[in-house]
Amino acid sequence: MQLDIISKGSDPRGSAGHVRGARKVLAAGLLVLSGLAMTGLQPAKAQQEGSTYVWPTDSLVLKKLHHWQGEKFGLLMHWGTYSQWGIVESWSLCPEDVPWAQRKGPYANDYFTYKKAYENLQTTFNPVDFNPDKWAAAAKDAGMKYVVFTTKHHDGFCMFDTKQTDYKVTSPKTPFSGNAKANIAKEVFKSFRNAGFMIGAYFSKPDWHVPYYWWPYLPPKDRNVNYDPAKHPDIWNKFKQFTYNQIQELMTGYGSMDILWLDGGWVRPYTQEEQKEQRIFNQDIDMAGIAAMARKNQPGLIVVDRAVGGPYENYQTPEQQVPDKPLDHPWESCITMGDSWSYVPDDHYKPANTLIHLLVRIVSRGGNFLLNIGPSPKGDWSDTAYARLKEIGSWMKINGAAIYDSKPIAPYAKNNLVFTQSEDGKSVYAFVLTDDKNDGGDFGVPHSINLPEALRTEYANITVLGRPAWKTRLNKNTGEIAITQKGNSSSAIKYALVLKMVKK
Template sequence: MKKNPFYTQRYGWLLVICLLPGMLLAQQHSEQNHTHYVPPKDSLVRQKLTQWQGIKFGLLMHWGTYSQWGVVESWSLCPEDEGWCVRRGPYAANWYDYKRAYENLQTTFNPTEFNPERWATAAKEAGMKYVVFTTKHHDGFCMFDTKQTDYKITDPKSPFSSNPRSNVAKEVFNAFRAQNFMVGAYFSKPDWHTPYYWDPYFPPKDRNVSYAPKKYPERWQQFKDFTYNQIQELMTDYGKIDILWLDGGWVRPASTIDSTISWQRTIPYDQDIDMARIARMGRSRQPGLLVVDRTVTGEFENYVTPEQSIPDSYMPIAWESCMTMGDSWSYIPKENFKPTRKLIHTLVDIVAKNGNLLLNIAPSPNGDWHPEAYQRLQEIGAWLRVNGESIYDTKPVAPYRQKQWAYTGNGSAIYQTYLPAEQETPPATLTLNAIGKASKPAIKLLGYAKPLKFSKSPEGFVVTLPEAARQWLQSQPAWVFKVSER
């Protein structure tokens, strides 16, 4: 992931920054100008994008050898003087020793508790409907059986290679596909293991390619072919893939660098990997494939992906907030998981602004999640089973978000969701917005069987909440009122 939360877009508003103490966030500036968003032209891609926008809630998983050390994914290899790249442990004093030790984690990574069906079942019960899995992060370690490198979980050097489920990405995709999930492959464009990107003759100075591609075009062509071939494997041998989710936005054509955006000004070279060729190949094997070339505005960024942040207003383009359930993208032994109330409020807020939520959970080196992650998913699922009609296949309805209210709609039904403060007591009356076209409106509290009595006022609908309804709401993290034709 790119870990700086300062992700700015330019429709005339700023993104709200979600910072909690201890978050391992700031790994790449995520500022981006979205005014040049390009809607897809391919009708199959447009259809899939519409489908994806309707399902609203997905699961992201960062997993690799780094989980054994409980450190930030990949970034401790990056020789930059930034907080998120700090090396720790016995090898920290010397970068070369550290890199050797880090890459030697391949020989001990053995997640014997790996059970993707358990993950898929928990995610489905939580109301999630798509998954994005890290097939390869920036460190170059492949969680799939690539033929392009031996730096992979299926290589004999990896103890898990003897396990019949060693082709982890395939197992994950199959397990989630069996539960009717849309499937996405996270793939890092930069690769800090292959000599085609970090050439050992030129020690790396930062996250970028360690040589000048223009000066060494043959070497850069090797990297382009290496990248293309790995993505081709994923698009060919891993079943139906709906989303190609590309990370590492500094690998981009020089013509796409926006000099008004701070982090992009630090990119020293043209790093064009020929996305047109990659997308054409991907869609020849996966018709309608969504290509998400993160932060590279243009035809290969079918939806945009603010990171650890939420727009402060409705965005009229396809977008998704990728956020962590805890503080870290990768596994840490003691994680600080967000409360269920916060996670549900986040989902409601995002959907009311026209986005999807992609929520990250990091597996352990043994191949399972923290017990708290399962608990959070159970609690989110319990709320969605009652209130999911206000989320799935809805459209944002103006005024979208207003104080503690969020507004969505489906057909003639308008959903007005109230986001109460912690310990807020449900009142005897509550005033709803009088939006909608119902000539004879009926108002229902989702989860409460009886229609609610209300009166009209200049401010909207004044709804009376019976004691039984108030008792029900006391335990609910968000209160959904449905206004429809009687």
């Protein structure tokens, strides 16, 4: 299949750097979306499609996974001390000569001075405008149903009250520690849980601060562990225990959890052949033990060990990309609202038209849409982000029935027409999209549309969502549906018009 490139400069490290080795194109192809670039970065690596997916056997996991698939629309937030510099999350600490790990500013020419200054951001992090109830209300109004929040990114700074390190938001070294809402992750989870959201904890397996991953005796050379765990099992076992303990804290002290979203896919077991070919150390952290512990405390927990495959990657996460056809397993596209995953001043935010079309196309392929917003150093989103969510919400209130609990139906899309069907298969929805370049989303309602041959049949009823007075007429032989507008036709139709076609 062809790749339709719609993103210049997406980041091959992933939102949290899951790439192992060079970029590969999916055997079945991906639609990479326009305007999704992280400026100056290279096209994102396509994630392996299905070849390493293993269906869960736990009935509670399967039940929750099915429920999650019906939710369709979620919120991701990358947030940490790095927001104060307005830079890419964590990656400037990585000593690799790649575009997304470039250092800037007065310390850029001395790695160790830079790292010290970066880690010193802990002493100035004070997001006094932090109000997770405000976020939860805006996300709910937009039609989002689940949240994934960064409890810890690769830099190792913890946005929760871990007992394993002092490099955390609740440390006395951090000004915000005196705030009543200092345990940020706990407050986020509480607010969104109260608003009815499924709760997901993002957690980075690699930790570039703890001395058990980047051992101070040796300088780091890349994103990986900087010593051979086979030669220093005592140090590696401390790292394994450190990781286990932090995840256990999240699974026992932060309320009910639905998703454990693990990032940093290079931290995984490697065969001897892989170690030799990739010149990489084996980095087995005992995912079986971690998953068993997590599910003992959170029955039915969905585990997402990103880009690793196997039994602990319960759904896959292509980022800044949309598969051009349905996959044979659960999946989610994680995509930025702006150009960056983390907060950048004056970031460019995608128009509501683009975001709604992303949602429609992702859902038509059977996936979920995880939309990322990066909070500012003061602890709020930009006014533009709130405006985009409000626009999406206005459209979802009319057309959400065609999104939630839907499933794909061939041919999925044709030109500006996109299709879904209800979970019971009794209704088919046809989305008529505006021009993708129409930033305003203004909709010129067509007099008719033509269904593809596969969907030409008799329907008991065809209606326009949000326009019950409008009339439709189907010619089942040609597939043409005539649309007759009645009443005020100039309001409420933006971004995409949706027809509901009930089967006889």
